[in-house]
Amino acid sequence: MTYGFRIDPGNVRAQDVEEAERQAERVQALLAEEERRVSEIVGTGGGDSGQVSALVAADGRVLEVTLQPRATRDGSEALAEEIQRAVQRAQLDAQRQAEALLRESLAEALPSLDAQALQERLGRLLD
Structure with missing residues (x-):
């Protein structure tokens, strides 16, 4: 599905307005x-030890954190770090998936748009 069409600003026709409405x-x-x-x-995402895993929307x-029986053997501080790592990795994975979906959708909707260049430019603006 492609979006966008050329309209002559000096000659906007009823069919142009209708097409714009359909595209909207x-x-x-x-x-x-x-x-x-x-x-x-x-x-x-998972922790380094493989004893902790997380699912994130x-x-x-955080949707779920799973601890294997041996997850507590190194103490509560190590367990907390493992949980934090697992959740952070799961969040990064979800973010990567969402970005891939956005790129795919933009490429479908706006084939002439360079999504990578747009993302880089937005990144520079937000920094």
Whole structure:
């Protein structure tokens, strides 16, 4: 599905307005679908020892932390670090998945857009 078309500002026709309305409806439908797809993203991550794993939603919410029986053998401080590492890795995984989904969707919706260049430019603006 491609979005965008050329309109001559000096000669806007009724069919141009209708096409713009149709495209706006398609964009709204695409956004609703992408919101649904993002809500299904689950990032996974684990600690260095393999004794702790975590599942995280795309919005960063921790969905689950699983501890293997031996996870506590090195004490509570080491366990806390393992949990933190597992959750951070799961959050990064969810973020990577969401970014990949966004790039895919932008490429489909706006094939002439350089998503990588846009992301780099946004990154520079936000720094």
